[in-house]
Amino acid sequence: MPLLEANDAPVRTHAQPQPAARPSVKHALSRFVGAVRADFELMRAGRQKYLGDTIAASAFPSEVVKRIGLQMMVAIRAMHLLRDAGSVQGAQFASRLIRHVYNAEIHWQSDWAPGVNLVHGNGLVVGSGTRIGPGCVLLHNVTLGDAFDAATGTIGGPQLGSGVHIGPGCVLLGPISVGAGSKLMAGSILDSSVPARSLVRPPAPLITKRDDRAEGL
Numbered sequence: 001m002p003l004l005e006a007n008d009a010p011v012r013t014h015a016q017p018q019p020a021a022r023p024s025v026k027h028a029l030s031r032f033v034g035a036v037r038a039d040f041e042l043m044r045a046g047r048q049k050y051l052g053d054t055i056a057a058s059a060f061p062s063e064v065v066k067r068i069g070l071q072m073m074v075a076i077r078a079m080h081l082l083r084d085a086g087s088v089q090g091a092q093f094a095s096r097l098i099r100h101v102y103n104a105e106i107h108w109q110s111d112w113a114p115g116v117n118l119v120h121g122n123g124l125v126v127g128s129g130t131r132i133g134p135g136c137v138l139l140h141n142v143t144l145g146d147a148f149d150a151a152t153g154t155i156g157g158p159q160l161g162s163g164v165h166i167g168p169g170c171v172l173l174g175p176i177s178v179g180a181g182s183k184l185m186a187g188s189i190l191d192s193s194v195p196a197r198s199l200v201r202p203p204a205p206l207i208t209k210r211d212d213r214a215e216g217l
Helices: 025-051 060-066 068-084 088-102
Strands: 143-145 147-149 154-156 171-173
Parallel strands (some): 143 171
Antiparallel strands (some): 147 154
């Protein structure tokens, strides 16, 4: 599946859904608070499960200072708060700030369900068509990019089901779906859909003996 070039003229694209009624600022703020709370709880659960690290439910203020991934999630939620409150320019400006502060390019139109965990988070690229389900965990240098699928004539981004784990350096391109509970190991490249509970591994590295002339270099 090639990346979309500037001069490509695809036959058709995904049908665009009718825009929903703009939520009130109060509703947008409520969504922001609920999403941040869910992100924090997922981070707490992950650190307990994998590191045996018990974090108090009341420790959000100190944890958001210490955990860059949690900081990034708050920034992403703030970007979406601006979007949902009707401030498109504010959301676009927040997207630029995220890029410069965290070295991550997150499109303001990408959709993130409440309860997502970023581990490190630097080098993350998320396109406008990406949809991320609840319970997903994304590590660093991950690309979730929009692309053109010649087979279907559609343009779109990856759709992640609930509880999907994306390892470091993974690249997911185009209007594909990753089923719930799937895991992509570090360095995987995916441009086709996979069912729920899939395990995706990259090819094994080719290891050969080093040339003796390179000794010491």
